[in-house]
Amino acid sequence: MSDRAGTPATESDLVDVEALIAAYYAGVPDVSDPAQRVVFGTSGHRGSSLDTAFNETHIAAITQAIVEYRASQGITGPLFVGRDTHALSRPAETTALEVLEANGVHALVDAYEDYVPTPALSHAILRYNREGHDDQADGIVITPSHNPPRDGGFKYNPPHGGPADSDATSWIANRANELIADGNRDVKMAEPSGVDTYDFREHYVADLENIIDIDAIKRAGVRIGADPLGGASVGYWKLIAEKYGLDLTVVNPTVDPTWRFMTLDWDGKIRMDPSSSSAMASVLAHRHDFDILTGNDADADRHGIVTPDGGLMNPNHYLAVAIEYLYTHRPEWRQDAAIGKTLVSSTMIDRVAESLGRRLWEVPVGFKWFVPGLIDGSVAFGGEESAGASFLRKDGTVWTTDKDGILLALLAAEIVAVTGKTPSQLYAELTERFGASAYERVDAAASKEQKARLGKLDGSAITAETLAGDPITARLSEAPGNGAAVGGVKVVTEHAWFAARPSGTEDVYKIYAESFRGSEHLREVQAEARAIVDAALGA
Template sequence: MTNRAGTQALPSDLIDIDALVKAYYDLTPDMSVPEQRVVFGTSGHRGSSLNAAFNEQHILATTQAIVEYRALQGITGPLFIGADTHGLSRPAQETALEVLAANGVRTLKDSRDGFTPTPAVSHAILAYNNGSHADEADGIVVTPSHNPPQDGGFKYNPPHGGPADGSATNWIAARANELIEAGLVDVKRTNPEGLIEEYDFLEHYVADLENVIDMKAIAESGVRIGADPLGGASVAYWAAIKDRYNLNLTVVNPEVDPAWSFMTLDWDEKIRMDPSSPNAMASLISKRNDFDVLTGNDADADRHGIVTPDAGLMNPNHFLAVAIEYLFANRPGWRQDARIGKTLVSSSMINFVADGMGRVLWEVPVGFKWFVPGLVDGSVGFGGEESAGASFLRKDGTVWTTDKDGIILALLAAEIIAVTGKTPSVLYKELTVRFGDPAYARVDAAADREAKARLGKLSGDDITATELAGDPIIAKLSHAPGNGEAIGGVKVETEFAWFAARPSGTEDVYKIYAESFKGPEHLKLVQAEAKKIVDAALKA
């Protein structure tokens, strides 16, 4: 049977949006089933209403828990709420507004009644908290990010504007489950009409872009930009950016369809709005010769994909490395000691770039939340993840967003072309001439729940191997070198290669990230030996 990855979705691939929304209201979660409880991952609670994992009870309870959490924390300012284009996002936002209104929380929703990217919510929170207000704002973003159309998502951003940390999300999830188990008797709800205020997320965000991106250089260069929102929340933003800054920009697909019928299928033949996936971005890649740069965003615009005529879709690690070198050379307003933030499963090319510029590299566990304090105080100029999520400081070295911002990363690609005259992919080739050409990949290995739990608690000392793919092992890490936090797995390094193994939060697998500066064949050897090393440690 032919794999249909990268081909146009067929009617049989599409979900029934009416049935999805009906299930949101009709199905009741069984709290004895772990998959039907409220569980916050790194980006909130996610699930589908069709299997009772994301339903009205979940959102009623989670919103009430957030109300109680913010009261415990002394947060008395407004709460900004935004939602993306997933079919479950608008119903979940409406449910949340009922609870927020009943609890007397001053709540601000989009004045255009449109869709709101995650970075626009982060931007709004930070703008309020940077003013002369005596209280502090926080926010909720209703989004499962790049997940398939049947999923819903609900995440909380505290006053720092970024993703909530584990202490907050664990409390919120536990309280939400208590409320559901008690029959929601302590959940307040009311008709929110007349009780909700409005905020123009788009206007505030778009008008401020010139303070983080050299929009004048982009406009004057005439660089031809094709921007694809992939049916997500950035659709109106790209049109507004084009008009405000007089850019040579085309919104290549302005269509919004909660079934995402226009998408090409991802690697597993599912519809997934992942701008870092060549399969999901296939239709955009086919237009690569029509523009100087093409960009894609996921449903809440916190991720980016960069397509160039000479390379097609860039590997996210490659663009991060280029973006970092460009920014630190072209942002004189940043602190001279501003660090480069990367997750420890991102490419070592970033390490070489940092060394080459004499900048401090700050390597942290997976999760954008680790970059938040440094972005707030300007001590981290750029924070990026291998999964195509990043943000960086304003030109003057102050905070822009503390959540991932796929819009400014896409605009940065255009700025790079405008200022250097070269595409980011050409600049990456120049990096490989200087530092070598690494091969990087992520694969999955089977692991049950017990094995994943053991992996999450492994220490570097549990790794008994002394060599990896023919080279001596020089580091065995279970804590990130940047901040000393547990990585929830292990990372093993040699002079020429490394691998990291972490348990999946949603599937019965563990993820093996690996990279080799000796080429693709050596990478395969690293991957094979990594699985043996990890499996041996799990059995010990």
């Protein structure tokens, strides 16, 4: 934790936007350097032009690869393109449109040249494909999510509207790297003669009444504060307030590619993470001004929920409350619809699911795993511990197949309106029923070789019999819900668990841990987790 965490950014913290954009066009990556290759993580390719990791060469190659991939899949409909407020997003959009034009792909951009939240792009894809056209649409969203201002991001959403699966992203990344290695000679580019548009904002906002009880919020007069944190949701919150006549204030409508108005995150960097109390420090100063106060990251796929009585909620706590509320207030949802969670999310969700008599569907990290269930209604809610979730419309049909931070923020206002209690108060009631937990994620050093071994580690390699004094009941390297590889391990006891996964960007592995025996027991779990994993890796 930096001693500057939670303090306002200063001039020395700000990125030089002109230098950032100049490097985007000037830098030529060397794909023999792993740090300069195209790599799709759980949310697309990310990097900085200053590190020659996100440059025009990368984006041209990735877009050409997407063109070739969609052709191989028989995808011939329009391709929706949206961008967030990061400085590198606009030049990346320009590059992508030039490639799409030269390849004869029908691109649709925002009607107002506005920013496009990730959920609005997912919503647009699903809307088009639901209308019965002879072709299918897909999309590109240009965002590094909550990453610092120096970063750019680029991800592909196929016709199902959610994040592309590993087969697709691996193909696209491999092809893009082949193109770059050959000097992008097979990349076609042309100045667009004119790009068609789509009103992402109007269609998304007009549809919200079919998934959120807007009337209840309005009747109750819930005072909502929404902080876009300088991100793509800024115009959406304004329209939501106007269209539905809600008592909703956009706390800070400023958009600035340096994010000079932010407070620094835990490590002293500017990062738009709405689940971080350090990044949300300036927002938290307004907690008593509203009945519910929310934050979103740069592409609005994450949510932060602030209550006047509890402050910033732990994402796991809010997910548990949201699940308990939704499954008792959405009578048209299928009675056999499961509750989706990632295996590093809180066990409180398991206990809530059991009390509701609902099947728990536990999957590896990555929202892509929830996509099929959300589409067919067999999973009514999918949530990640990193403050990302989406759920079904009131009638049990699909809303978005990507994370929706705007939706989860509005749900918090509905919960207040309908129950008369804040999500913090409702979580306190859950702890009275199921016990209180201590949860934390920490990092531990690991070499690239150790990370590679951890990613392929089998649960049977864990030889320990106990964890922090309790017998180990499960050693998982595959997710219980779908049998997919975890990309690490999860070790479970009656009262606690830990999961270890390699970082995709740093020489560390992440340890997620939770204990229902308090914070001291959690420390024991974390310490033994390091020892257990190190022993399995031969560290």
